[in-house]
Amino acid sequence: MENKYIRFTAHAFIFIALIFILDQVLGKVLRHFYFKSEYGITYQLTYSLDSTKADVIILGSSRANHHYNPQIIEDGLHMSCFNTGMDANFLLSCYAFYKSLVKRYTPPIILFDIIPDELFVGTWGYDELDCLLPYYKNKPEIRDVVILRSKFEKLKLISEVYPFNSKLLAIVEGNIRTEDINKSKGYRPLYGELNDTTIKHGQSNGFELDTNKIKALNAIASDCEKQNIMLVFIQSPSYSMPNQKTIIPILNEIAINHNAEFWNYVNDTLFLRPEYFKDELHLNNLGAHEFTKTITNRLSERFIFEHK
Amino acid sequence: MFFNSLSYLFFLLAVAIVVYIIPGKYQWIWLLICSIFFYYTLLPTYLILFFVLIILNYYLGLAIENSDIKRNFIFILSICFNIIILAFFKYFGFFQSLVIEIKGRSVYDPLLKIILPVGLSFFIFTILSYLIEVKRGTINAERHIGIFAGYLLFFPKIMQGPIEKPGKIIPQFREKKCFNYELVVEGLKLMLWGYFKKLVVADRLAIYVDAVYNNYEQHSGASLLLATIFYSFQIYADFSGYTDIAVGSAKVLGFNLTNNFNRPYFADSIKEFWNRWHITLSVWLRDYLFLPIAVFFTGKIKNTKYFGLPIEKWIFMLATIITFSICGLWHGEGLNFLIWGLLFGIYLTIANWSLSLQKNIRKKLDISKKSKLYRVYGIIITFLLVSFTWIFFRADTTRDALNIIESILDLEGPLFIDRRTMVFSLVGLVLLYYLEAKIEFSQSGYLPFKTKHWLVEHLAYAALTMIILLIGVFDGGQFIYFQF
Numbered sequence: 001m002e003n004k005y006i007r008f009t010a011h012a013f014i015f016i017a018l019i020f021i022l023d024q025v026l027g028k029v030l031r032h033f034y035f036k037s038e039y040g041i042t043y044q045l046t047y048s049l050d051s052t053k054a055d056v057i058i059l060g061s062s063r064a065n066h067h068y069n070p071q072i073i074e075d076g077l078h079m080s081c082f083n084t085g086m087d088a089n090f091l092l093s094c095y096a097f098y099k100s101l102v103k104r105y106t107p108p109i110i111l112f113d114i115i116p117d118e119l120f121v122g123t124w125g126y127d128e129l130d131c132l133l134p135y136y137k138n139k140p141e142i143r144d145v146v147i148l149r150s151k152f153e154k155l156k157l158i159s160e161v162y163p164f165n166s167k168l169l170a171i172v173e174g175n176i177r178t179e180d181i182n183k184s185k186g187y188r189p190l191y192g193e194l195n196d197t198t199i200k201h202g203q204s205n206g207f208e209l210d211t212n213k214i215k216a217l218n219a220i221a222s223d224c225e226k227q228n229i230m231l232v233f234i235q236s237p238s239y240s241m242p243n244q245k246t247i248i249p250i251l252n253e254i255a256i257n258h259n260a261e262f263w264n265y266v267n268d269t270l271f272l273r274p275e276y277f278k279d280e281l282h283l284n285n286l287g288a289h290e291f292t293k294t295i296t297n298r299l300s301e302r303f304i305f306e307h308k
Numbered sequence: 309m310f311f312n313s314l315s316y317l318f319f320l321l322a323v324a325i326v327v328y329i330i331p332g333k334y335q336w337i338w339l340l341i342c343s344i345f346f347y348y349t350l351l352p353t354y355l356i357l358f359f360v361l362i363i364l365n366y367y368l369g370l371a372i373e374n375s376d377i378k379r380n381f382i383f384i385l386s387i388c389f390n391i392i393i394l395a396f397f398k399y400f401g402f403f404q405s406l407v408i409e410i411k412g413r414s415v416y417d418p419l420l421k422i423i424l425p426v427g428l429s430f431f432i433f434t435i436l437s438y439l440i441e442v443k444r445g446t447i448n449a450e451r452h453i454g455i456f457a458g459y460l461l462f463f464p465k466i467m468q469g470p471i472e473k474p475g476k477i478i479p480q481f482r483e484k485k486c487f488n489y490e491l492v493v494e495g496l497k498l499m500l501w502g503y504f505k506k507l508v509v510a511d512r513l514a515i516y517v518d519a520v521y522n523n524y525e526q527h528s529g530a531s532l533l534l535a536t537i538f539y540s541f542q543i544y545a546d547f548s549g550y551t552d553i554a555v556g557s558a559k560v561l562g563f564n565l566t567n568n569f570n571r572p573y574f575a576d577s578i579k580e581f582w583n584r585w586h587i588t589l590s591v592w593l594r595d596y597l598f599l600p601i602a603v604f605f606t607g608k609i610k611n612t613k614y615f616g617l618p619i620e621k622w623i624f625m626l627a628t629i630i631t632f633s634i635c636g637l638w639h640g641e642g643l644n645f646l647i648w649g650l651l652f653g654i655y656l657t658i659a660n661w662s663l664s665l666q667k668n669i670r671k672k673l674d675i676s677k678k679s680k681l682y683r684v685y686g687i688i689i690t691f692l693l694v695s696f697t698w699i700f701f702r703a704d705t706t707r708d709a710l711n712i713i714e715s716i717l718d719l720e721g722p723l724f725i726d727r728r729t730m731v732f733s734l735v736g737l738v739l740l741y742y743l744e745a746k747i748e749f750s751q752s753g754y755l756p757f758k759t760k761h762w763l764v765e766h767l768a769y770a771a772l773t774m775i776i777l778l779i780g781v782f783d784g785g786q787f788i789y790f791q792f
Contacts, residue, residue, distance in 0.1 A: 004489045005487065007489055008487075008489050008492065008493070011762070014763075015770060018766055019770045022770050022771065022773075026774055026778070127783040130783075151315075152314040152315075155314065156782075159777055161774060161777040161778055165779070165782065166732065166779060168778060169731055
């Protein structure tokens with residue numbers, strides 16, 4: 001081999017070795033502090049995946065997080081409840097959450113809040129799987145979901161630093177502040193009222209359905225049926241009128257096929273009041289209070305009915 | 309396959325390995341095949357258009373060179389032909405929407421929708437450059453159609469330039485590419501620096517800019533002002549990041565392309581800014597538009613004063629305004645792009661007309677043009693003037709741009725805070741400008757981390773890789789100039 005090739009190979013090797021060392025050291029430090037977090041999103045995520053053993057689990061995105069007050073459900077059903085909902089925690093992330101939860105224990109009830117548009121191709125869900133990257137290494141059960149993020153995700157995950165991409169601030173905050181998650185039970189209320197009270201009409205009908213997401217929904221429903229978990233798909237209220245011609249039959253069909261429930265409150269006029277909303281898609285604390293009471297009552301009735 | 313994807317890195321690695329293994333006489337064939345494949349992964353439908361343009365312009369170039377009588381006619385015909393092709397794809401949508409508006413049809417017919425083939429603007433400008441140089445006799449028309457196609461389709465520059473003159477690149481396709489350690493390493497360093505600019509700075513800033521500009525009605529003047537300043541840095545980091553990756557990729561393959569950016573926000577005048585920003589386009593506009601227009605009018609108009617100003621000042625104004633209007637229209641069909649170009653024309657005209665006034669003021673205030681304070685003042689003023697033009701560039705329409713300016717002047721309302729984006733953006737910007745300032749004031753080329761010890765340099769680039777991994781945006785958007 002010529003001298004220039006040997007020189008290039010040697011330098012390339014040294015450079016890659018330096019990257020490897022830096023990546024390992026920095027990655028280990030980040031991992032240590034990430035899992036030591038006791039505040040914020042990172043803490044809630046780790047608690048949801050590793051610790052909660054609540055009877056009623058709420059799955060979903062920001063709408064789940066801000067719409068269901070676990071304390072009201074606990075008081076109404078006399079069962080423990082935890083809200084695992086998080087901003088941008090869309091359907092595929094929820095599927096990973098579900099897999100991780102049922103590996104540890106079997107919650108009797110799962111309330112799964114679904115956003116009307118999220119089953120379509122090109123909507124949210126894949127990039128947002130990044131919140132699960134730190135858990136890829138230790139949780140084999142979620143790997144098949146996480147790698148849906150991109151074609152080269154497995155390769156990228158060779159890096160120790162990559163899973164903590166863009167999470168540095170959350171890690172720092174999680175290590176300098178603390179919160180009592182047993183008090184909030186995951187619920188983060190929103191305050192304030194809607195400014196623009198015009199009701200918008202959605203036009204999502206006609207988009208192509210995302211097969212990965214449909215498969216994930218079916219998998220959750222089928223597994224819940226096997227494990228005797230009461231699964232309720234819920235579309236919580238929004239201050240808009242989305243077009244749901246495509247999504248309702250799908251959710252109904254999955255629910256019927258797997259002995260689950262589908263409760264739709266999106267167009268429920270009972271909640272279509274500006275004072276209940278922080279913005280078009282999110283209920284405020286007052287709205288969440290009313291909505292959770294409705295859900296709790298319906299769950300209670302369901303239990304009384306089943307008991308009779 | 310885009311520059312900011314892992315697929316591209318694997319592709320480049322494969323191209324580079326093969327190019328240094330195969331004999332020199334086959335290297336251009338391999339590079340041409342790879343360039344065709346690269347474009348095929350982007351927009352396969354339009355490859356045929358590029359092939360047609362290559363074949364036609366190959367023969368037009370030969371015809372310009374060989375014909376004596378109809379030389380000018382063929383030249384003008386070939387220039388018009390290429391401009392019509394570009395205008396058709398660039399402005400079809402604009403005229404179509406006008407027709408739809410006039411006819412009152414509310415439904416847009418997707419069958420009639422024609423999208424601009426990626427890189428066509430750069431491709432056509434490269435062709436025009438070739439034809440003009442052949443006409444001027446500075447180069448001979450290329451006899452080898454394969455090499456001609458390779459020059460036009462060369463994948464590192466097909467999407468967003470640099471707009472290379474034929475005299476620089478075509479001979480490089482004829483040379484045998486031997487593995488050059490220094491060139492390859494320089495290319496790899498430049499690529500890494502480009503990825504830092506794109507992933508850490510541009511795509512992070514884009515999150516804030518898009519959030520504010522895409523819903524500007526909902527945001528305060530303070531947020532719009534910050535977003536405008538962020539956009540100035542975003543577009544620089546985005547486009548110069550792209551260029552670094554393009555030029556770096558070419559170096560890895562043994563080619564030298566022109567560096568399109570020379571730290572433009574360190575320019576202390578608009579004229580200097582255009583000497584440092586999108587250099588190959590500036591040179592193109594200067595050589596093929598500004599100077600010919602200026603020369604044409606100089607020969608036509610009597611050398612006298614009009615409204616107290618010498619004729620050369622008026623000619624400068626005319627040539628500048630025309631050149632920058634075309635520059636604006638080259639970027640897009642909207643009136644906002646025309647205004648963007650016109651603003652630069654106006655800035656340059658005012659600067660040119662007020663040269664003696666500026667000199668007098670400096671004399672009265674006893675300020676040297678070379679003083680550091682004056683330079684800093686010039687840099688800040690230039691940055692603000694350029695940032696103002698970016699409002700028209702970034703806004704969807706002129707009306708939006710004017711509304712945004714009105715809000716900025718109001719400066720009322722709370723500042724939109726996206727803590728994570730702002731903190732990471734500032735980290736990236738500070739690092740970028742610290743390193744660029746070091747390069748600028750030491751005049752040490754265009755790469756950061758020039759140290760005497762190779763291990764320290766390796767460590768610095770490894771740390772840069774860690775920063776990309778830690779705070780880079782990996783699901784960010786496409787390069788801004790991709791749309792042009």
